[in-house]
Amino acid sequence: MKNSRRSFIKKSSKLATAAGLSTLPFSLFANSAADSIRIGIIGLDTSHSPAFAKLFNAENPKPELAGFKVTAAYPYGSRDIKSSADRIPDYIKQVQELGVEITDSIEALLEKVDVVLLETNDGKPRLAQARKVIQAKKPFFIDKPVASSFADIQLIYQEAESNQVPIFSASSLRYMSNAQAVRHEGKIGKVLGCDAFSPAKIEAGHPDLFWYGIHGVEILFTVMGPGCESVSRTHTADTDVVTGKWKDGRIGTFRGTRTGKHEYGGTAFGSEGNLVLGNYEGYEPLAEKIAEFFKSGVSPVDPAETLEIYAFMEAADESKRRGGVAVAVGLEK
Template sequence: MKSSRRSFIKKSSVLGAAASLSTLPFSLLANSKADNIKIGIIGLDTSHSPAFTKLFNGENPSPELAGFKVTAAYPYGSRDIKSSMDRIPDYIAQVKELGVEITDSIEAMLEKVDVVLLETNDGKPRLAQARKVIQAKKPFFIDKPVAASFADTQLIYQEAAAAGVPIFSASSLRYMSNAQAVRYDGKIGKVLGCDAFSPATIEAGHPDLFWYGIHGVEILFTVMGPGCESVSRVNTPDADVVIGKWKDGRIGTFRGTRTGKHEYGGTAFGSDGNLVLGKYEGYEPLAVKIAEFFKSGVSPVDSAETLEIYAFMEAADESKRRGGEAVAIGSVK
């Protein structure tokens, strides 16, 4: 990785946190139907879109989600991934029942909302879509995958930081209770290592782990924290096994399953014992963090950590191309 890229990964979180709250296009005190913070969605080709809409627009949302409403959506979205395209008509119907207006362009949607959920399932159009959101100065949550390459992911973060536009991305698996307790509450003392797993189905046009492996990789980084230096990858008939070496000598692994039952989880190893990380807990914990982000303008996940996650996955692809050779994350471009 060039020195400028390394510098950006280190400094990007500082730039994001420094964005003035006065630039947010709504009142932080919104608490009635008349002054709801209006959310727009880009992409109705993923189950995440109706799931978030149901949480924010339900008759009795949790207190943490009160004061928000999804009001407009642009459906597209992937236009060349059939499994995504086929979902769009049903998801349009679902969100319309919840009071969401469907627009015929991203630009029209942006005029109607305060903040954005960029949900397009396909990473390939993400950079172009994110640029429209950034130009409109709308804070946005960008779902997985941020883009279809590390280079595009980095560009999105660079351009958002340069424009002073708050950005946040995370898998919902980051907010598994035990993973959070290990990282922030010292539940098992000093973290010595972690083995994480998730499905890792592959979609053409994306580095292998970007499409679904991101979930397990995010579990791994939630527990271990940033600081991975090199990645090596071993492929088996049923799974991808990726071994990360952290700068302090710790080892963390990700096992991405391509066949069999799809499950999410892992085991964290600590100085005070080990802990099974548990099961997926749904979208609401992430939705709560998104709501907090929209109010504060500060991402709950350091942008440098998010960029390292995507560099880790890109390095895993490079290791695959090199027959399992260790690849330095700093060499990823």
């Protein structure tokens, strides 16, 4: 089963080219308010939803975000996570003030939009919601966590691929300037290792790191790239330390904290020096990548890398259950 999982992760790298321009349900040359690419939001239970709506619906948006408009939203969203559900009334009000129509179903929303931001904070309904978007053939960005289990995440990506529906997922932390400079500009030469950190609050019904640790794990993978073969995890009541060994022998670590001041960042180690990765830079860099994705139909992050990130976090859970022993990434329970 381990090999079948790995083969699917590798196969999924083809998704970026399999679902291309021919699948897009709109013109790439929209240049007025009347023919803007219409964005629909599923889930008004996270701060990401009004944040993206404000960026895309700004009176004078950045050039990278021009030609888009959030036109409709379906609020739900978490119903059984109180901290998320309690946000919905205020976020409905915020997006309505931006001219966004509130729909009473996902199906009604899908009839009114060209592309989708699947923002529901709770990973448990994500598979069912994603299937509706895929059935409607709408390209979609699916926010963290992609789903509440690795099995569901695989199904979402498999079904998007088989239906040639473009899909993209990433944490906004991937687009920290220094992390991008290390990965794509050779800022420190050959990457030798990375120590990343973020909050790692836990939510019932999700593997531990899926809920919030995803941010720091994505920083780690942005710097290191894919290719992690095994994971070990140690933990206390307050902190998790996850150590990954890459196929080429490099070591990367993620430290997640559940108490105290919550910050994001890390240090990258390279053949030409080390670099502190800096601080969170907001949603705008991710929104620009989402806009680029909606225009091209090609995910800026290889789907295989996204799948490996979640396999890494699932392996970290398995290591915890086994008392900290090393667990192969992608190992079937």
